[in-house]
Amino acid sequence: MITALDHIAIAVPDLEKAIQRFVTDFGLPLGGTEDVLEAKTTAAFLPLPPTSIELVHPLNDEGPVKTYLEKKGGGLHHLCFRSDDIDADVARLREKGYQFLADAPTPGAHGARVIFIHPKSCDGVLIEISQPAEGH
Incomplete structure (x- = not known):
């Protein structure tokens, strides 16, 4: 079941500059960074x-x-919903006709299991579903 809005992802052309903006200008804490090899991204987390x-x-x-980034130059990339049973949520949403970008959840940041719903299924918005790793 979907339990919360996990995060809002923003694609940024200059990670250090964006981190500086959110930390210095907006006063948000930097919770760390992580290279997510499966997604081919470096992510910075601002809790x-x-x-x-x-x-x-x-x-x-x-x-x-x-x-x-080449197409849009940065901006809102996706919304991520937290799940307590990603396999059940994927099965339920597939049954309703949602299209996914992968056949099954893959490894994500912080050891989570993640899967993306194709934007065509959600009025042009890329949606990620994430089930946190145990203990997160």
Whole structure:
């Protein structure tokens, strides 16, 4: 079941500049950064309980976020919903006709299992579903 808005992801062309903006200008705490190899991104996490902002930047100048930045130049990338049973949520949503970008959840940041719903299924918005790793 979907339990919360986990994060809002913003694609950024300059990760350090964006981190500086959110930390210095807006006073948000930096919760750390992580290279997410599966997604080909480097992510910076700015917790703002009960949700967070995630800044995403292409890892090694490749991947889907690089393509997004080339087309749009940065901006809101996706909304992520937290799930307590991602497999059940995927099955339920597939049954309702939602299209996913992968056949099954893959590893995400912080050891979570994640899957993305195609924007065509959600009025043009890319939606991620994430089931946190045990203990997170």
